[in-house]
Amino acid sequence: MAVLYDAIVIGGGHNGLVTAAYLARAGKKVVVLEKRPRVGGAAVTEEIFPGFKFTMFSYVVSLLRPEIIRDLDLPRHGLHILPLESTVTPMENGDYLAAWGDHDETRRELYRHSPRDAEAYDEYGRLMHHMAHAVRPILGMVPPDPTSFDPRDLLALLRLGRHFRSLGAERLHALVKLMTMSSADFLDEWFETDVLKATKSASGIIGTFLGPRSPGTAYVLLHHYMGELDGVFRAWGFAKGGTGAVSEAIASAARGFGAEIRCDAPVARVLVKGGRATGVALENGDEVSAKVVVSGLDPRRTFLQLLEERELPAEFVSDIRRFKFRGSSGKVNLALDALPSFTCMPGVGRHHRGAISISPSLAYVERAYDDAKYGEFSRRPYMDIVFPSMIDPGMAPPGKHVMSVFVQYAPYHLNGGWNDAKREAFGDAVVNTIESFAPGLKSHILHRQVITPADIERITGLSEGNIFQGELALHQLFFLRPAAGWAKFRTPVRAYYQCGAGTHPGGGIMGASGRLAALAILGDGA
Amino acid sequence: MNAAGRWDAIVIGADVNGLVAAHYLARAGRRVLVVDSRKAAEQRADVGWVPPQVIRELSLASHGIQIEQPDPWIVAPLAGGGRLELWRDVAKSAQSIRRISPADGARWPEFCTRMRRLAGVLEALYVQPAPDIESREIGELLRLGALGLHVRRLGKQTVIDLLRILPMSIAELLDDWFENDTLKGVLGAAGVWHLRQGPRAGGTAFNFLHHHVGSPAGVFRPPRSSITQILTAMPGVEMRWGAEGAVVAAAGTATGVRSGSEALSAPLVVSSADPRTTFEPLRPQLDAEFVHAVGNIKSRSIVARGTVNLERPADFKTLCLAPSLDHLERAHDDAKYGRTSERPYVEAVATDGHLDLHVQYAVTIDQALVERVASALGVPAGQVRLEPQAGHLYHGELTLDQILFMRPVPGWSRYRTPIHGLYLCGPGTHPGGGIAGAAGRNAARVILRESKRS
Numbered sequence: 017m018a019v020l021y022d023a024i025v026i027g028g029g030h031n032g033l034v035t036a037a038y039l040a041r042a043g044k045k046v047v048v049l050e051k052r053p054r055v056g057g058a059a060v061t062e063e064i065f066p067g068f069k070f071t072m073f074s075y076v077v078s079l080l081r082p083e084i085i086r087d088l089d090l091p092r093h094g095l096h097i098l099p100l101e102s103t104v105t106p107m108e109n110g111d112y113l114a115a116w117g118d119h120d121e122t123r124r125e126l127y128r129h130s131p132r133d134a135e136a137y138d139e140y141g142r143l144m145h146h147m148a149h150a151v152r153p154i155l156g157m158v159p160p161d162p163t164s165f166d167p168r169d170l171l172a173l174l175r176l177g178r179h180f181r182s183l184g185a186e187r188l189h190a191l192v193k194l195m196t197m198s199s200a201d202f203l204d205e206w207f208e209t210d211v212l213k214a215t216k217s218a219s220g221i222i223g224t225f226l227g228p229r230s231p232g233t234a235y236v237l238l239h240h241y242m243g244e245l246d247g248v249f250r251a252w253g254f255a256k257g258g259t260g261a262v263s264e265a266i267a268s269a270a271r272g273f274g275a276e277i278r279c280d281a282p283v284a285r286v287l288v289k290g291g292r293a294t295g296v297a298l299e300n301g302d303e304v305s306a307k308v309v310v311s312g313l314d315p316r317r318t319f320l321q322l323l324e325e326r327e328l329p330a331e332f333v334s335d336i337r338r339f340k341f342r343g344s345s346g347k348v349n350l351a352l353d354a355l356p357s358f359t360c361m362p363g364v365g366r367h368h369r370g371a372i373s374i375s376p377s378l379a380y381v382e383r384a385y386d387d388a389k390y391g392e393f394s395r396r397p398y399m400d401i402v403f404p405s406m407i408d409p410g411m412a413p414p415g416k417h418v419m420s421v422f423v424q425y426a427p428y429h430l431n432g433g434w435n436d437a438k439r440e441a442f443g444d445a446v447v448n449t450i451e452s453f454a455p456g457l458k459s460h461i462l463h464r465q466v467i468t469p470a471d472i473e474r475i476t477g478l479s480e481g482n483i484f485q486g487e488l489a490l491h492q493l494f495f496l497r498p499a500a501g502w503a504k505f506r507t508p509v510r511a512y513y514q515c516g517a518g519t520h521p522g523g524g525i526m527g528a529s530g531r532l533a534a535l536a537i538l539g540d541g542a
Numbered sequence: 543m544n545a546a547g548r549w550d551a552i553v554i555g556a557d558v559n560g561l562v563a564a565h566y567l568a569r570a571g572r573r574v575l576v577v578d579s580r581k582a583a584e585q586r587a588d589v590g591w592v593p594p595q596v597i598r599e600l601s602l603a604s605h606g607i608q609i610e611q612p613d614p615w616i617v618a619p620l621a622g623g624g625r626l627e628l629w630r631d632v633a634k635s636a637q638s639i640r641r642i643s644p645a646d647g648a649r650w651p652e653f654c655t656r657m658r659r660l661a662g663v664l665e666a667l668y669v670q671p672a673p674d675i676e677s678r679e680i681g682e683l684l685r686l687g688a689l690g691l692h693v694r695r696l697g698k699q700t701v702i703d704l705l706r707i708l709p710m711s712i713a714e715l716l717d718d719w720f721e722n723d724t725l726k727g728v729l730g731a732a733g734v735w736h737l738r739q740g741p742r743a744g745g746t747a748f749n750f751l752h753h754h755v756g757s758p759a760g761v762f763r764p765p766r767s768s769i770t771q772i773l774t775a776m777p778g779v780e781m782r783w784g785a786e787g788a789v790v791a792a793a794g795t796a797t798g799v800r801s802g803s804e805a806l807s808a809p810l811v812v813s814s815a816d817p818r819t820t821f822e823p824l825r826p827q828l829d830a831e832f833v834h835a836v837g838n839i840k841s842r843s844i845v846a847r848g849t850v851n852l853e854r855p856a857d858f859k860t861l862c863l864a865p866s867l868d869h870l871e872r873a874h875d876d877a878k879y880g881r882t883s884e885r886p887y888v889e890a891v892a893t894d895g896h897l898d899l900h901v902q903y904a905v906t907i908d909q910a911l912v913e914r915v916a917s918a919l920g921v922p923a924g925q926v927r928l929e930p931q932a933g934h935l936y937h938g939e940l941t942l943d944q945i946l947f948m949r950p951v952p953g954w955s956r957y958r959t960p961i962h963g964l965y966l967c968g969p970g971t972h973p974g975g976g977i978a979g980a981a982g983r984n985a986a987r988v989i990l991r992e993s994k995r996s
Contacts, residue, residue: 162705163698177675185676189952196709196745196942205838229878231941232709232744338718379879386875389742390868490709490744500702 021045021306023537024296026283026322027477027516029057032312033266033277034530035515035537037088040273042538047304048267048275049296051282051477054260055267057312058476058483059525061260065463067413068351069404070420071258072465073472073483076100076371076402079242079526080262081155087531093268096256098407102370104361105215106453108377112360113211114367129209136206141241143190148241150183150191155242155521155528158536159495159503194235195490200378202234210377218375218398221424223484223523225342227385228378232490239524256408262525286311286322286512293512296322308511308537312530314478314485315339315498315518319507328508335499339518340492343469343481344388346426348446350419351412351463355403356454368406374399374449388425393442396449397423416462421446428469428480439466484523485516494520505529505536513537549575549780551810551989552799554787555968556580558588560814561773562982563967563989565600567812568778570990575780575808577787577801583774587766587893588978591756593669596769596979605776608768612859615761618728621865626724632760643722650760653719658759659700660707660751663693668755668973668980671988672946672955709942712746713867723866731864731887732762734902736936736975738842740874741867745942752940753976763860766891769978788823789813789964796963810993812985814968816841816937817950824961832960835951839970840944841934844877846904846911848928849896850921856892863888863918877903882911888918899928907931936975937968946972957985958992965989 025036028050040046054060058073085095101117113129115122127134160172180188193202199220203213217228220236227233255261267277282299286309295305311318319328319336355364358372375381375398384394400422405412412418423446430438443466451457469481478485486492495503497520505513515533517523553564556578564574587610597603614627614635626642628635632654640647666689667673673689674682694701707715712733716726730741733750737743753764774781787799789811798807800823813820821828821836864870864887873883882905890897901915907928916923938944947955950970957965967985969975 163694163701165694181676185953188676189948192948192952193943198743201840201943226744229739230743231739231943340714382878389871491706491714496702496706500706501698 021047021304023047023308023310024049024304024306025310025312025515026286026296027051027057027312028055028263028267028277028279029312029516030059030263030266030525030527031516031530031533032057032310033263033270034084034088034527035310035312035534036275036277037266037270037273038531038534039537040270040275041087042534046270046275047306048270048277049281049283049298049304050277050279053279055277055279056260056263058472058478059259059263061258064349064465065351067416068418068463069258069411070349070418070465071260071404072349072467073347073476074259074525076254076259079239079524081526081528081531083156084527084531088266088269090265090269093265093272094257095262095265097253098256100254100370100402100407102367103215103373104358104367104370105211105373105375106358106360107211108380110359112358113209113215115215126209126212129212130207133207133209133212140206143187144238144241146187147191147194148238150180150187151238152242153179154494155526156532158505158532159497159520161501161504162495163501194238196231197234198229198231199233199237200228200382201231202237211375214375214378214381215373217378218373218381218400221381221385221398222400222422223345223482224487224489225340225344225388225425225427226489227382229382230385236488254402254404254407256410258404258408258411259525266527283322285324286509288323288327288509288512291327292510308513310513310515310533310537312516314341314482314516315514316341316479317477318514318516318518323509323512332499332502332508339498340487340489341428341480341482342487343428343472343478343483344426345422345424345483346393346442346469347467348421348423348443349465349467350421350461352417352419352460353415353462354460355406355417356419356450356457356460358454360453368403370402372401374401374453384425388427391427391429391431393426393430393438393445394424395445397425397446399423399446399450401450421450426468428473428482434468434470439468439471442466442468485518486522488523493522497522505533506540547807547809549573549806549808551575551812552577552787552806552808553779553812553814553967554789554799554820555814556583556774556781556783557814557968558770558773558978559967559969559982559985560812561770561779562596562600562979563812563814563986564779565773565776566983566986567989569600572810573780574778575782575806577782577785577799577806579784579786581784583771583783585771586898588769589766590764590976590978591665591980592765592767592769592978593665593756593980593983595669596983599983600773600776602769602772605772607772609765610767611757611761611763611765614859615763616728616860616862617858618724618862618865620724626728628728628760630758630761635760639722639725642724643720646720646722646725649719654760656699656703657751657754657762659696660703661754661757663696663700663704664751664755664973666692667946668977669984671957671984672949672972674956675947676953708748708751709744710747711742711744712750713741713871715747715750716867723868727864727866727869728862729762730867730870731862731889734870734874734887736845736902736934737939737941738840738844738874738877738903739941740871742871748942748945749940752974755977764976767978787813787815789820789961791824791827791961791964794827794960794962796961810963810965810989812965812967812989814966814982816933816968817966817970820964820966821959828960832951832954839938839950840941841936841938841970843931843934844903844905845935846899846901846907846928846931848899848901848915848926850890850899850919850927851896851925852892856890856897859892861890861892873903877905880905882906882908884914886911886914886918888915890919899926901928904928904931935969937970938974940974940976945974949974957988
């Protein structure tokens with residue numbers, strides 16, 4: 017054990033990299049250990065077929081915290097986010113619903129479907145904007161422990177209470193509704209156009225094992241408005257070079273601050289002496305020691321795989337055991353020789369530069385969930401499609417295209433388990449469904465890559481293939497993420513910290529967990 | 543108060559909460575008239591906890607109130623023949639569960655203790671108006687503080703359980719604890735009672751605890767009582783059956799009720815009717831926001847009630863036909879798309895000579911449903927009678943967005959309404975249906991306190 021580091025970060029996913037960058041920026045000697053040949057975790061761009069690059073798992077960026085972009089000066093390290101300006105939902109009757117970058121145009125489009133909804137749209141937008149404002153401070157705070165009698169916790173809880181009360185009655189009630197209702201019920205209070213409600217609520221189910229009628233899905237509706245609020249980019253964005261470029265930019269920033277990043281360096285376990293983490297043992301037998309060890313892996317691997325169970329309190333172990341993952345989404349990456357033409361908008365148009373949402377009706381999305389509930393992949397899944405090569409031509413050879421299809425639901429716990437035949441059947445269901453909205457797609461497919469939750473787990477290590485490192489359900493958020501009493505990035509093992517999306521606030525390419533963890537570590541005087 | 547009028551207060555609805563409110567007002571010296579559109583009192587038992595405060599303060603014990611919780615409190619057929627019986631005695635139930643799953647039997651006592659503690663927190667919350675989290679009044683803040691302290695004193699585990707379990711789905715909660723389908727079906731059914739949701743929906747764990755309120759540890763069906771019958775017969779208030787009651791108000795102040803062509807006047811009107819029905823005649827006097835909020839109350843009827851005439855006595859007291867969580871979920875799937883369940887969840891309570899039925903999820907009540915229920919129970923269809931649905935029994939589903947300070951509509955959880963002199967006291971208000979008399983008592987206390995002030 018030659019070099020003593022101040023901190024070891026296990027896992028070079030975007031949160032791990034953010035933690036490393038912040039620690040290095042504070043003058044700490046940091047090393048990141050990544051098992052794969054490249055950093056990024058689930059945010060990687062790879063050339064899967066010659067000339068065709070794909071962001072293999074994740075696909076859009078919307079929530080990357082602006083303070084991180086600023087603090088780490090990410091644009092200087094190559095981060096360039098291109099706006100994804102529209103969402104078009106093809107309908108089963110050949111019509112469509114479109115939301116464009118231009119607000120007035122969207123309103124006119126909505127008017128075509130329902131004058132009443134076009135009226136409500138502005139007011140809805142205003143409310144969501146205020147709600148996003150109300151929630152924003154929470155994303156940037158370390159959750160207080162409601163069970164503790166520590167004056168700091170009590171004070172933080174009091175302050176939180178004051179914050180909510182300061183919102184005023186109307187917004188407070190709306191917030192309670194957003195936190196507890198299903199997105200379908202919440203939208204029912206505002207709109208009547210089914211396809212509008214379906215498309216909006218589809219964003220509420222991404223990464224969850226819930227349907228649009230399941231309570232607890234409404235608050236995700238806020239996410240769209242968060243990105244807008246921060247003024248970094250409008251709504252959803254697409255990183256030039258794919259989401260892998262986001263990881264690369266953060267890694268480059270970390271290196272710039274002096275952090276060391278080692279790929280092909282899988283960690284086997286965390287070394288603990290006398291209840292204190294002292295370093296890690298790599299799979300090749302090497303040991304690396306450090307004052308502090310930080311895990312960017314999900315809670316299951318952070319605690320049940322990297323540690324011996326006896327090093328943790330029994331109650332905590334059972335809390336982590338029942339932490340829910342249940343990956344529910346898959347990804348289909350297609351290499352195309354031409355863009356598909358959609359029945360509702362024939363030919364090639366600006367809609368190819370935005371997202372295509374396969375969510376023609378609430379019942380459609382809900383049925384997709386029903387299949388998954390009973391252990392099958394959706395026969396007609398909800399899909400969010402983008403054509404990265406339309407926004408960033410470097411992603412495909414000239415004249416050719418890449419099509420990224422985020423698919424839900426593909427349950428990790430499939431009846432009979434996933435195998436090659438099931439994976440292909442799932443891929444066929446996806447392609448056949450899109451074909452029904454865009455006849456001729458199949459004839460343009462040069463290559464097809466199908467990724468199931470089992471594949472996500474195998475390749476990235478994410479337990480049960482959950483892209484958020486654990487379900488974003490109310491009982492797994494804030495001071496309950498990942499377990500009550502351990503939501504402050506510390507763990508029952510001294511000098512061992514967690515910084516992945518399995519901690520508050522978790523999920524999405526946000527980096528907030530990584531940043532808060534780094535601040536907690538620095539605050540502890542590491 | 544209007545000394546010239548015959549009544550100081552008119553209560554709309556002679557159901558349990560209306561009667562409780564009426565008797566609390568009468569006890570405080572008010573002359574009270576209760577109007578009810580039904581021809582006469584029903585002879586149906588009340589399902590739900592009767593708070594001990596109500597029993598004590600209205601001397602219901604001396605009037606002979608009966609509260610019944612059968613033993614075993616539930617019987618469920620087992621897939622391989624035989625049946626699961628759960629008893630008031632936790633150890634006896636554990637033994638009976640051990641026969642189908644040793645692991646589940648071993649966990650039963652701990653589960654019962656933990657759930658009982660949470661139900662206790664709800665009980666404390668239910669016998670007072672919902673905490674007003676917007677209030678800046680020092681008294682209310684102290685009450686909030688006291689409530690917080692009360693919960694924290696129950697220990698760290700209870701605080702965590704409360705925060706974690708209330709928003710959960712009953713399926714997740716039960717999957718954390720148990721493995722046996724029959725057991726989870728019996729318990730899960732209580733989580734979806736009167737909800738248009740399946741056991742995998744968040745908030746159904748709360749609904750489960752709501753219906754555990756008032757029961758001893760290990761009993762997960764609410765008690766049945768004769769409280770409405772007792773109150774109907776109790777002197778002190780004037781009763782008028784077969785009399786509709788529509789609130790009449792002038793310039794934002796209630797002046798009485800209209801009953802058919804007759805105008806009954808009183809300076810105070812208390813309605814235990816559905817909030818939507820109550821406010822319907824008042825729409826022109828209400829602001830649009832409020833009307834919109836009332837219109838948004840989710841109260842989708844989903845339960846069919848009915849009876850089965852028995853030729854010979856049943857060999858059970860309460861029979862639950864919900865063989866698994868998946869069974870409940872699939873029954874709900876049908877309802878989600880607007881259809882009545884192909885295989886509904888049926889629960890039958892034996893009373894003298896017949897069975898009282900709870901059938902869920904029922905969207906339309908027709909002969910097909912009667913036949914499904916009959917075949918589930920193994921009785922001839924001719925013996926099954928289902929009542930037409932008359933609105934949501936709880937006047938609003940008990941989902942997380944419709945409880946506490948959000949019930950009946952956000953900002954109006956204190957039984958008061960925008961119409962001066964009009965109060966609500968029905969199950970549409972805090973703490974909601976399935977609790978016999980708490981809303982009526984809370985409302986009456988608010989009314990008496992406020993009238994003292996003015």
